[in-house]
Amino acid sequence: xxxxxxxxxxxxxxxxxxxxxxxxxxxxxxxxxxxxxxxxxxxxxxxxxxxxxxxxxxxxxxxxxxxxxxxxxxxxxxxxxxxxxxxxxxxxxxxxxxxxxxxxxxxxxxxxxxxxxxxxxxxxxxxxxxxxxxxxxxxxxxxxxxxxxxxxxxxxxxxxxxxxxxxxxxxxxxxxxxxxxxxxxxxxxxxxx
Amino acid sequence: xxxxxxxxxxxxxxxxxxxxxxxxxxxxxxxxxxxxxxxxxxxxxxxxxxxxxxxxxxxxxxxxxxxxxxxxxxxxxxxxxxxxxxxxxxxxxxxxxxxxxxxxxxxxxxxxxxxxxxxxxxxxxxxxxxxxxxxxxxxxxxxxxxxxxxxxxxxxxxxxxxxxxxxxxxxxxxxxxxxxxxxxxxxxxxxxx
Numbered sequence: 001x002x003x004x005x006x007x008x009x010x011x012x013x014x015x016x017x018x019x020x021x022x023x024x025x026x027x028x029x030x031x032x033x034x035x036x037x038x039x040x041x042x043x044x045x046x047x048x049x050x051x052x053x054x055x056x057x058x059x060x061x062x063x064x065x066x067x068x069x070x071x072x073x074x075x076x077x078x079x080x081x082x083x084x085x086x087x088x089x090x091x092x093x094x095x096x097x098x099x100x101x102x103x104x105x106x107x108x109x110x111x112x113x114x115x116x117x118x119x120x121x122x123x124x125x126x127x128x129x130x131x132x133x134x135x136x137x138x139x140x141x142x143x144x145x146x147x148x149x150x151x152x153x154x155x156x157x158x159x160x161x162x163x164x165x166x167x168x169x170x171x172x173x174x175x176x177x178x179x180x181x182x183x184x185x186x187x188x189x190x191x192x193x
Numbered sequence: 194x195x196x197x198x199x200x201x202x203x204x205x206x207x208x209x210x211x212x213x214x215x216x217x218x219x220x221x222x223x224x225x226x227x228x229x230x231x232x233x234x235x236x237x238x239x240x241x242x243x244x245x246x247x248x249x250x251x252x253x254x255x256x257x258x259x260x261x262x263x264x265x266x267x268x269x270x271x272x273x274x275x276x277x278x279x280x281x282x283x284x285x286x287x288x289x290x291x292x293x294x295x296x297x298x299x300x301x302x303x304x305x306x307x308x309x310x311x312x313x314x315x316x317x318x319x320x321x322x323x324x325x326x327x328x329x330x331x332x333x334x335x336x337x338x339x340x341x342x343x344x345x346x347x348x349x350x351x352x353x354x355x356x357x358x359x360x361x362x363x364x365x366x367x368x369x370x371x372x373x374x375x376x377x378x379x380x381x382x383x384x385x386x
Contacts, residue, residue: 026302026309027221028246053221105301107362108294109219116219124363155360156380163356167348169300170317187349190383 011049014039015060023098027057027105057106058119064102065123072130081143082134082157083188089161090184091168092177100165128154144192156191160184204242207232208253216291220250220298250299251312257295258316265323274336275327275350276381282354283377284361285370293358321347337385349384353377 017038021030030053036043050056068089075085091097109116131154138144144153164184168175210231214223223246229236243249261282268278284290302309324347331337337346357377361368 022301026247027219027298028223028250028302030221054219057221101301103301104297105220107359108215108296108298108301109221120363121367124360155376159353159356159360159376159380161356162359163352163354166300166355166359167317167352170313174314183348183352187352187384190386191380193383 007049011059012063014046014049014056015063018056018060019064019098019102022060022105023101027108030057054109054116057109058116061102061106061119061123064099065126068099069126069130072127072134076130076133076137079137079141080134082138082192083185085134086131086157086161086188087181087184090177090180091165092180097168097172100169104166104169128158131155131158148192153191157188160187160191200242204252205256207239207242207249208256211249211253212257212291212295215253215298216294220301223250247302247309250302251309254295254299254312254316257292258319261292262319262323265320265327269323269326269330272330272334273327275331275385276378278327279324279350279354279381280374280377283370283373284358285373290361290365293362297359297362321351324348324351341385346384350381353380353384 014035017035018030020038021034032043032046032053035056036046039046050059071088072085075088089096091100106116106120128151132150135144135148135150135153135157139146139148139150161184164175164180168180207228210228211223213231214227225236225239225246228249229239232239243252264281265278268281282289284293299309299313321344325343328337328341328343328346328350332339332341332343354377357368357373361373
């Protein structure tokens with residue numbers, strides 16, 4: 001049993017280093033040697049935990065989106081409004097900004113990588129499902145028009161949240177937190193009219 | 194003079210190979226050795242044309258967005274409606290899909306890369322300016338409410354176009370061209386109400 005824990009912890013710490021390197025220098029700067037150096041082990045140890053760089057990126061992507069999904073789940077559990085729940089995803093501070101960098105890096109990997117495609121599709125549909133739950137809860141509370149299709153509202157909101165993140169990624173200094181939130185609220189208000 | 198042409202042509206052909214590799218395998222698979230092999234020269238020749246991988250990515254990004262900007266400029270020159278102009282950016286076919294992969298890969302490069310930031314900011318503001326021109330032309334023609342702020346309409350439309358591309362990048366098979374266009378039109382109609 002302790003062995004399994006060690007294994008998972010080690011994978012987690014490797015994936016933290018992968019996310020750091022992607023954030024600092026970009027995915028094109030990722031080398032097994034650098035990762036090993038930062039983790040404090042030899043490159044051969046790294047290959048014991050992951051088969052390839054792609055494997056590492058997939059695991060890292062899963063960890064990063066897991067955190068975001070937990071945030072959405074907490075918003076649902078705490079009966080936050082849909083709008084407040086979605087706003088938690090915006091890249092308004094460094095931890096969330098880092099998450100978005102991992103996602104962009106991941107989306108930028110070509111479409112021919114089969115294993116990556118599975119993770120990308122799973123990520124997108126898991127996010128849509130959580131978005132739908134937030135919308136439906138607000139519809140039950142009478143905050144969102146109950147005749148709207150929850151799936152449509154969820155997809156349009158996902159479009160807006162992701163779109164805002166792309167603008168922030170390009171010009172972070174022009175998109176402080178307040179501007180992101182104001183832009184989101186304005187667009188969201190129109191979606192749920 | 195011919196020397197300059199050769200130089201530019203060679204940089205262009207290297208950048209085409211860079212875009213190919215990013216599309217096929219992702220930016221993390223980019224190595225000078227692979228690029229040299231595909232171009233048909235030695236790695237040292239590559240370093241004669243570009244100082245670093247980052248340099249290559251920036252040049253490639255500039256080429257790719259230059260094509261997209263020319264498309265928008267043609268839409269303006271041909272007096273296309275704003276909506277038709279924006280739709281040309283959606284990843285509805287392979288050439289445009291490839292462009293989006295280059296952009297995501299580029300956005301996924303960390304924020305600490307100064308030269309990259311300059312290109313990212315320039316790209317975003319050049320795109321916004323073209324979007325504004327399309328909106329203003331439609332306002333003059335009475336197709337878009339002239340009391341709306343062209344900048345706001347441009348930024349919201351940019352949010353939607355980029356957001357749709359992120360959804361397509363994650364689940365291409367779920368987003369055929371017709372669905373992308375219908376989703377865009379629905380969201381755009383609300384922006385210009």
